[in-house]
Amino acid sequence: xxxxxxxxxxxxxRSDVPFLVALxxxxxxxxxxxxxxxxxxxxxxxxxxxxALLKNRxxxxxxxxxxxxxxxxxxxxxxxxxxxxxxxxxxxFRGKALLDVLLDIPIVLPPLVIGLCLLILFSTxxxxxxxxxxxxxYAIPSVIIAQxxxxxxxxxxxxxxxxxxxxxxxxxxxLTLGCSRSQAFWRxxxxxxxxxVLTAGTVAWARAMGEFGPVLVxxxxxxxYTEVLPTTVFLELSTYSLEGxxxxxxxxxxxxxxVLLIVRVYGMxxxxxxxx
Amino acid sequence: MxxxxxxxxxxxxxxxEGVSFTVAAGRYAVLMGKTGSGKSTLLEAITGLxxxxxxxxxxxxxxxxxLKPADRGVGYVxxxxxxxxxxxxxxxxAFAQAIRGWDRTPTEQRVAELADLLGIDHLLDRQxxxxxxxxxxxxxxxxxxxxxPRVLLxxxxxxxxxxxxxxxxxDLLRTVHxxxxxxVLHVTHSLTEAKKLGDCIFRxxxxxxxxxx
Numbered sequence: 001x002x003x004x005x006x007x008x009x010x011x012x013x014r015s016d017v018p019f020l021v022a023l024x025x026x027x028x029x030x031x032x033x034x035x036x037x038x039x040x041x042x043x044x045x046x047x048x049x050x051x052a053l054l055k056n057r058x059x060x061x062x063x064x065x066x067x068x069x070x071x072x073x074x075x076x077x078x079x080x081x082x083x084x085x086x087x088x089x090x091x092x093f094r095g096k097a098l099l100d101v102l103l104d105i106p107i108v109l110p111p112l113v114i115g116l117c118l119l120i121l122f123s124t125x126x127x128x129x130x131x132x133x134x135x136x137x138y139a140i141p142s143v144i145i146a147q148x149x150x151x152x153x154x155x156x157x158x159x160x161x162x163x164x165x166x167x168x169x170x171x172x173x174x175l176t177l178g179c180s181r182s183q184a185f186w187r188x189x190x191x192x193x194x195x196x197v198l199t200a201g202t203v204a205w206a207r208a209m210g211e212f213g214p215v216l217v218x219x220x221x222x223x224x225y226t227e228v229l230p231t232t233v234f235l236e237l238s239t240y241s242l243e244g245x246x247x248x249x250x251x252x253x254x255x256x257x258x259v260l261l262i263v264r265v266y267g268m269x270x271x272x273x274x275x276x
Numbered sequence: 277m278x279x280x281x282x283x284x285x286x287x288x289x290x291x292x293e294g295v296s297f298t299v300a301a302g303r304y305a306v307l308m309g310k311t312g313s314g315k316s317t318l319l320e321a322i323t324g325l326x327x328x329x330x331x332x333x334x335x336x337x338x339x340x341x342x343l344k345p346a347d348r349g350v351g352y353v354x355x356x357x358x359x360x361x362x363x364x365x366x367x368x369x370a371f372a373q374a375i376r377g378w379d380r381t382p383t384e385q386r387v388a389e390l391a392d393l394l395g396i397d398h399l400l401d402r403q404x405x406x407x408x409x410x411x412x413x414x415x416x417x418x419x420x421x422x423x424x425p426r427v428l429l430x431x432x433x434x435x436x437x438x439x440x441x442x443x444x445x446x447d448l449l450r451t452v453h454x455x456x457x458x459x460v461l462h463v464t465h466s467l468t469e470a471k472k473l474g475d476c477i478f479r480x481x482x483x484x485x486x487x488x489x
Contacts, residue, residue: 167358169356170360172345173352174371175324175345176323176325176348176351177346177375178375178423179375180346187375192362194362
C-alpha cells in the first residue's frame with residue numbers, strides 16, 4: 001500500500017506560534033494605543049500637580065460628586081437592568097422586538113442628543129410638574145438622571161447576556177419542587193447571576209464616570225455645583241489650562257482603576273467556584 | 277397513579293397526538309422510544325412545564341391538567357440534572373422543605389434520611405461542581421424525593437453514567453422504589469435498563485404509545 005495516501009492523518013509538525021503571534025500583533029495595536037494614551041497622560045503631569053489639584057476645593061467637590069453620582073447611577077441601573085434583562089431573556093411577549101430596539105436608543109444616540117431630549121422632557125408639563133417639587137434641570141439630580149439615561153442601557157444588555165447564560169432548566173426544576181416563579185427567581189436564578197449583577201453595576205459605574213455630553217446639556221457646568229470630573233476637564237480646557245485638564249484626566253484614570261480593581265477583586269472572590 | 281388521556285402536545289412542527297396510558301400506583305414504569313420521539317416532552321407535560329393542547333393528566337386520581345408545576349407534587353429529575361450551582365448538596369436536599377416553610381429539625385431529619393438512603397452523607401457540604409456523575413445523579417434524585425412526592429419522573433437518569441456506576445444506580449433506584457413506594461415513570465432508550473427496572477414498559481413511536489410488558 002502506498003505510504004503517500006493523502007488526508008488520512010492531519011499534519012502534526014506545524015507550529016502554533018505564527019497563529020499566536022498573529023493574534024498578539026492584531027490585538028496588540030489596540031492595547032498599545034491604550035497604554036500609549038495612559039503613559040502620555042501620566043508623563044504630562046507631575047505628582048505636585050496632582051497634589052495641587054487635590055487641595056483645590058472645587059476639584060475635591062467634583063471628585064466627590066462624581067463618585068456619589070456614579071454609585072447612585074450604578075445602583076439605579078442594576079435596579080432596572082435585572083428585571084428588564086430577565087424579561088428579555090426568558091419571556092416572549094408582544095412588543096418584545098420594539099422594546100429591544102428602544103433599549104438600544106441610548107446606546108446609539110449621540111450623548112448630546114440624550115442631554116437635549118432630557119432637557120426637553122423636563123420642560124414639558126409633566127417634567128415641570130416634577131420640578132415644582134424637586135429642581136432637576138441644571139441641578140444635582142440632573143447629573144444622576146443624565147448618567148443613568150445612558151448607563152442603564154449598557155447594564156440592561158449586560159444583565160440580559162448574564163441571564164441568557166443561565167439554563168432555564170434549573171428554574172423549571174425549582175418550579176416542580178414547589179417554587180412560584182418569583183421564588184425560583186430569587187432563590188435559584190439571581191444567586192447564579194451574581195457575577196452578572198456585579199458586572200452590570202461596574203459597566204454602569206464606569207459608563208457614568210465618563211459621561212459628559214448629557215451632563216453638559218442637561219446639568220450645565222456650574223463650578224462647585226453640577227461639576228463632575230469630565231466637566232472639570234472641559235472647564236480646564238476651556239480656560240486653556242491643558243496642564244490642569246491632563247492632571248484631572250490622570251486623576252480620573254486613577255479613581256476609575258482603583259474602583260474597578262476593588263470591584264474585580266471582590267467579584268472574583270464572591271463568584272461561585274466553577275460556576276456556569 | 278399516573279393517568280394520561282388523549283394528550284396532544286405541539287412543539288413547532290413536532291406533535292404528539294392522542295397519547296393515553298396509565299401507570300398504576302406504586303408501579304415502576306419505563307417509557308422507551310428513540311431519540312426525538314417525544315419522551316422528554318411527554319414527561320415535561322406531566323410535570324406541567326410543557327403546555328398541552330388537549331387531553332388530561334391525572335395524578336393519584338386528581339386531575340392536575342390545569343395546575344401549575346408547583347401544585348402537582350411531582351418529583352422530577354431532568355436528563356441534565358439541573359443541579360443548582362450556588363447550593364451545596366445539603367441545600368439541594370433541603371430546598372423543597374425551605375419553600376414549604378418546614379422547621380429546622382424536621383428538615384435536618386429529612387436531609388439525614390435522604391443522605392443515608394442515597395449514600396451521600398459524606399457529600400453534604402460539597403458544591404455540585406465537584407461531584408462525579410453518580411454523585412450528582414444521587415443528589416438530583418434526593419432533591420426530587422425530598423418533599424415525599426407520590427410520583428417520580430426520571431428523564432434518562434442513567435444515560436451519562438459509566439457501566440459500573442450504572443449498575444450501582446439500578447440497585448439504588450430499586451431500593452428507593454421499594455422503600456418509598458413512589459410511582460415511577462422512567463424514560464430511557466435502553467432496553468436493558470427497562471428490563472432491569474421496569475414493572476411495565478411502554479414504547480413511544482410515531483406519536484403513539486403502546487405497552488410492551
